[in-house]
Amino acid sequence: MLLAEITDTHLMDGGIPAYGTIDTRAHLDAAIATIAALSPKPDALLVAGDISEDGTLGSYTLFRETVAPLGIPAYVIPGNHDAREPMRTAFAPDGYMPATGPLDYAADLGPLALIALDTLEEGEPHGTFSTGQCDWLGENLDKLAGKPTVVMLHHPPFPTGMKMDEINCRDGDAIGAVIEQFSNVEIVLAGHFHRSMHRNWAGTTANICSSTAHQMGLDLAHRPGFKVFMEPPQIQLLHWQKESGLSVHQVPVGVFECVHEGK
Ligand SMILES: [Fe+2]
Numbered sequence: 001m002l003l004a005e006i007t008d009t010h011l012m013d014g015g016i017p018a019y020g021t022i023d024t025r026a027h028l029d030a031a032i033a034t035i036a037a038l039s040p041k042p043d044a045l046l047v048a049g050d051i052s053e054d055g056t057l058g059s060y061t062l063f064r065e066t067v068a069p070l071g072i073p074a075y076v077i078p079g080n081h082d083a084r085e086p087m088r089t090a091f092a093p094d095g096y097m098p099a100t101g102p103l104d105y106a107a108d109l110g111p112l113a114l115i116a117l118d119t120l121e122e123g124e125p126h127g128t129f130s131t132g133q134c135d136w137l138g139e140n141l142d143k144l145a146g147k148p149t150v151v152m153l154h155h156p157p158f159p160t161g162m163k164m165d166e167i168n169c170r171d172g173d174a175i176g177a178v179i180e181q182f183s184n185v186e187i188v189l190a191g192h193f194h195r196s197m198h199r200n201w202a203g204t205t206a207n208i209c210s211s212t213a214h215q216m217g218l219d220l221a222h223r224p225g226f227k228v229f230m231e232p233p234q235i236q237l238l239h240w241q242k243e244s245g246l247s248v249h250q251v252p253v254g255v256f257e258c259v260h261e262g263k
Pocket of ligand 1: 192194
């Protein structure tokens with residue numbers, strides 16, 4: 001099984017540039033073109049939040065129109081720039097979104113299961129995850145009875161050493177306490193930080209995917225303020241092989257020259 005992952009697309013209603021300067025629509029088009037060119041074709045698309053910059057129904061409709069030509073199911077979660085109710089409305093036709101409450105859900109992808117967590121605290125840059133949601137997470141991991149599972153959420157629940165840890169998920173320790181009870185959690189996928197990183201956490205691998213558009217400057221010194229750069233965007237591929245388990249590949253967005261071809 002092959003899963004493609006993108007995150008932090010930050011689309012605006014009508015596809016206008018985010019912040020007046022970042023053409024997030026064109027960047028998403030380029031990421032989708034990179035995925036469309038893959039062989040083998042991915043079985044599903046995972047999207048780790050901040051789909052929208054402005055939280056409008058129009059931005060979600062544009063996202064759905066943009067990814068539809070891939071012809072594969074797309075599983076989304078909200079980020080801090082998203083708005084829960086327009087998102088619920090826009091993605092309702094796909095059938096996996098709960099009708100009320102947080103947008104937490106479990107989906108059977110075939111060889112893998114997906115558990116998606118809603119860490120959105122509307123109006124705040126940081127994330128939260130309630131005690132009730134932790135109970136839901138434990139119950140759903142328990143129901144999967146050892147099936148290999150991908151957990152996806154927007155706000156990293158783990159420390160990264162970057163200044164952005166100030167706005168990660170404030171209930172990350174509680175999420176980790178649940179996850180570490182289950183050996184079938186293959187990976188925890190996050191977004192929000194707009195740059196790729198990996199670490200061990202809660203007895204599993206934890207990972208942040210690059211944004212399809214703008215990236216946050218690497219700041220391990222915790223300087224005042226922050227800087228945004230147009231570093232090359234990446235998508236991620238999660239490749240599940242029954243015999244050997246999960247491999248994760250970071251793939252730069254674009255078309256690149258082949259400078260040598262062997263036999
Ligand atoms: Fe973002």
